[in-house]
Amino acid sequence: MMPGKNEVAARLPPNGPGAAAVLAAGIGCCAMGVISLAADKARPLAILLNVYSPSGPLSGVSTLAVFTWLASWALLHYFWRGRNVDLRRIVTVSFALLAAGILLTFPPFADLL
Amino acid sequence: MEMTARELWTLVHGMGFGALYLMACPAAIVELYRRYKPGTLHPIEIADETFLGRWLLVMAVLAWITVLTGTYVIYPWYRALPPAGVHVLNGFPQALLKSYRATIGWHSIGMEWKEHVAWIVPIAITMASAVFHRHGRSLRGQPYLRSAVLGFVLVSFACAGIAGFFGAQLNKHAPVQGGSSLHIAGGR
Numbered sequence: 001m002m003p004g005k006n007e008v009a010a011r012l013p014p015n016g017p018g019a020a021a022v023l024a025a026g027i028g029c030c031a032m033g034v035i036s037l038a039a040d041k042a043r044p045l046a047i048l049l050n051v052y053s054p055s056g057p058l059s060g061v062s063t064l065a066v067f068t069w070l071a072s073w074a075l076l077h078y079f080w081r082g083r084n085v086d087l088r089r090i091v092t093v094s095f096a097l098l099a100a101g102i103l104l105t106f107p108p109f110a111d112l113l
Numbered sequence: 114m115e116m117t118a119r120e121l122w123t124l125v126h127g128m129g130f131g132a133l134y135l136m137a138c139p140a141a142i143v144e145l146y147r148r149y150k151p152g153t154l155h156p157i158e159i160a161d162e163t164f165l166g167r168w169l170l171v172m173a174v175l176a177w178i179t180v181l182t183g184t185y186v187i188y189p190w191y192r193a194l195p196p197a198g199v200h201v202l203n204g205f206p207q208a209l210l211k212s213y214r215a216t217i218g219w220h221s222i223g224m225e226w227k228e229h230v231a232w233i234v235p236i237a238i239t240m241a242s243a244v245f246h247r248h249g250r251s252l253r254g255q256p257y258l259r260s261a262v263l264g265f266v267l268v269s270f271a272c273a274g275i276a277g278f279f280g281a282q283l284n285k286h287a288p289v290q291g292g293s294s295l296h297i298a299g300g301r
Contacts, residue, residue: 013248028236036229054193058228058229087257094261098268105226107226
């Protein structure tokens with residue numbers, strides 16, 4: 001006999017850790033777009049993000065985006081580690097954040113803002 | 114036949130790690146789509162699951178090496194400013210591209226986009242690898258999670274493609290050159 005839908009769902013591991021990784025990746029990608037745009041628009045921020053002079057502000061922009069991604073991942077994982085969450089909504093939000101991140105890194109679009 | 118150290122690094126970054134990543138993407142996409150499709154009756158072999166897990170891990174390592182060598186090894190050579198009074202800009206790709214109306218877009222759009230969009234790749238593929246390692250075959254029963262993994266791998270493929278295309282074009286219009294010369298072979 002085939003197991004029922006609820007039976008299968010009960011056998012699955014909690015989706016919280018996976019959801020945390022997905023949402024954090026969306027946040028990290030969006031952070032890359034937002035921080036690169038901010039550094040492009042605000043000269044003082046670009047100077048502040050110049051953590052490795054030969055690479056210029058890109059070094060700080062990428063480091064801060066990676067830090068945002070890892071910090072949000074750790075935080076979300078902590079809160080969702082043993083839980084089942086609404087994956088549909090989280091995945092939708094993650095793709096929206098990813099799209100925003102890509103769009104914000106595209107110079108002709110960033111120049112419009 | 115000679116090659117400079119900077120040319121060799123560019124080759125390793127783009128045609129080595131970057132191209133390997135691009136070639137690895139379609140296989141991961143096909144495997145994730147085909148084997149982990151909800152409702153597929155064919156059982157997932159442990160060996161296949163282990164293989165895909167390792168494949169995604171190697172892809173994540175490749176993506177990190179590519180962006181790190183790009184940002185911290187090659188980009189400084191690309192953006193180096195020519196000293197005052199220097200008019201021959203061959204060793205200064207960014208300045209060379211910006212000095213011609215016909216090539217300035219390769220910097221202002223191409224490089225400006227490439228240097229940022231490329232960083233989305235390691236974030237996306239590391240997430241895909243981590244989720245796959247944690248959930249593995251249970252992704253079949255979690256279609257939204259599987260869609261997220263598949264979608265992020267697809268987007269990472271597109272972003273790596275954008276970075277690779279602009280990298281190749283930039284190096285064609287204003288190659289990164291300089292450093293010690295490496296003798297490869299003699300000619301007639």
